[in-house]
Amino acid sequence: MALILGLESSCDDSAAALVTSDRQILAQAVVGQADRHSPFGGVVPEIAARAHVEILPDLIRQVLADADIEAGEVDAIAATAGPGLVGGVMVGLLAGKGLALSTGKPLIAVNHLEGHALSPRLTDSSLEFPYLLLLASGGHCQLLEVRGVDDYRRLATTIDDAAGEAFDKAAKQLGLGYPGGPAVEKLAEEGDSSAVPLPRPLVGSGEPHFSFAGLKSAVQRAVASNEHRPEDIAASFQQAVVDCFIDRTRIALEASDAPSLVVAGGVAANRSVRAALEQLASDHGRRFSVPPGWLCTDNAAMIGWAGAERFAAGLVDGLDAPARARWPLDGGAEKVRGAGVKA
Numbered sequence: 519m520a521l522i523l524g525l526e527s528s529c530d531d532s533a534a535a536l537v538t539s540d541r542q543i544l545a546q547a548v549v550g551q552a553d554r555h556s557p558f559g560g561v562v563p564e565i566a567a568r569a570h571v572e573i574l575p576d577l578i579r580q581v582l583a584d585a586d587i588e589a590g591e592v593d594a595i596a597a598t599a600g601p602g603l604v605g606g607v608m609v610g611l612l613a614g615k616g617l618a619l620s621t622g623k624p625l626i627a628v629n630h631l632e633g634h635a636l637s638p639r640l641t642d643s644s645l646e647f648p649y650l651l652l653l654a655s656g657g658h659c660q661l662l663e664v665r666g667v668d669d670y671r672r673l674a675t676t677i678d679d680a681a682g683e684a685f686d687k688a689a690k691q692l693g694l695g696y697p698g699g700p701a702v703e704k705l706a707e708e709g710d711s712s713a714v715p716l717p718r719p720l721v722g723s724g725e726p727h728f729s730f731a732g733l734k735s736a737v738q739r740a741v742a743s744n745e746h747r748p749e750d751i752a753a754s755f756q757q758a759v760v761d762c763f764i765d766r767t768r769i770a771l772e773a774s775d776a777p778s779l780v781v782a783g784g785v786a787a788n789r790s791v792r793a794a795l796e797q798l799a800s801d802h803g804r805r806f807s808v809p810p811g812w813l814c815t816d817n818a819a820m821i822g823w824a825g826a827e828r829f830a831a832g833l834v835d836g837l838d839a840p841a842r843a844r845w846p847l848d849g850g851a852e853k854v855r856g857a858g859v860k861a
Contacts, residue, residue, distance in 0.1 A: 520829050522592040522619035523581075523617070525574065526821025528602025528630045529656070530554075530561045532573040534581045534842055536592070537822030539830060541640055545584035545683050547577045547633040556696045566603030574613055582690055589622045590621045594834065596825025599627035600842030601657070615837050624823040627839035629777070631847050632818075634782045635664050638807045645807050648797050650776040652795065653736030657785035659728045661770040662847060664780070667827045672848035674769045678731040680776035681759055681785050685762060687734045688755050691741045702752050709753030710797040714746050716777050717759045721765040726773075727854055728766055733758055759785075767795065771802045778805040 519540050535546035537749055551569045555561050566627045580590060597614025600607050611627065613813040618625040634653055639645050648665045650673075661674040679687075682699060689698025694705065716736045719729040731757070740751050771779065779799040792808055799806035813820060828834070 533818035535818035545581040570609040649778035654785035684730040706753040709749030713750035714754035801855035
């Protein structure tokens with residue numbers, strides 16, 4: 519059994535966790551920064567990086583103390599090395615390098631997206647490779663075949679904005695503040711999802727990729743018109759995102775023989791998204807798996823688990839591992855038309 523210390527600092531959550539290769543989480547801690555960023559309606563990179571510097575050392579000490587473990591007793595240090603806000607990534611990665619150097623333990627530089635991609639296997643021991651993954655978060659929206667550790671084939675990505683970003687922007691337009699996803703979901707519970715005619719970009723086109731920029735603009739126009747209740751806009755927006763997910767994922771299911779459909783990333787915490795995708799998987803005779811809500815948002819347990827999977831595969835890194843703002847899981851995937859910068 520391997521014991522991994524995981525560190526996460528890619529956006530606005532500082533996190534540390536101790537995870538074992540037999541799927542035990544011995545200790546974990548997450549400190550968010552919503553109160554620091556909410557006045558600006560979104561994450562301010564410099565504020566986030568400075569907060570990680572303040573918070574992360576205490577979190578590391580806390581999880582080690584909670585588990586009654588010394589840093590030198592872990593088998594490896596796993597730290598997010600990207601993609602993300604590079605200032606924050608550097609804070610966590612440098613902390614991981616410092617611990618690796620001082621303890622003589624291996625460093626594992628984890629792709630944050632791989633953390634999400636492998637996270638379902640932390641709580642679902644029966645989930646085997648390969649599986650089809652919808653990875654939907656604030657910065658990314660992709661469909662991938664997860665063939666194994668460090669083995670991914672991208673089937674689709676966003677050509678402009680990610681679904682999580684669209685949720686945050688819709689929340690801002692509706693005056694709900696930050697973070698937007700949970701706020702929109704809560705308001706949508708009181709609304710009529712068919713009340714506001716919003717577009718479903720690319721639905722029915724056969725196009726495998728995602729687009730949410732037009733949907734964001736349509737929400738802005740709906741709010742400005744003062745013709746609709748906020749709760750109806752929220753519900754209609756959420757349903758539009760779900761419809762886009764279902765259309766794109768159906769195409770991917772038809773192109774893949776993976777026996778399981780998995781959804782991960784922050785948007786996977788949305789109950790409407792989960793329910794719709796579970797039904798889609800059932801309709802196509804596929805097994806469905808989704809991590810618990812706390813494991814969908816940014817956390818260090820998923821980084822520790824990805825570290826455990828990579829450590830078992832003999833994948834460790836040197837102290838020269840770089841911090842990366844962009845880091846695709848499928849580096850050989852063809853560029854996508856349009857912006858494609860989040861592929």
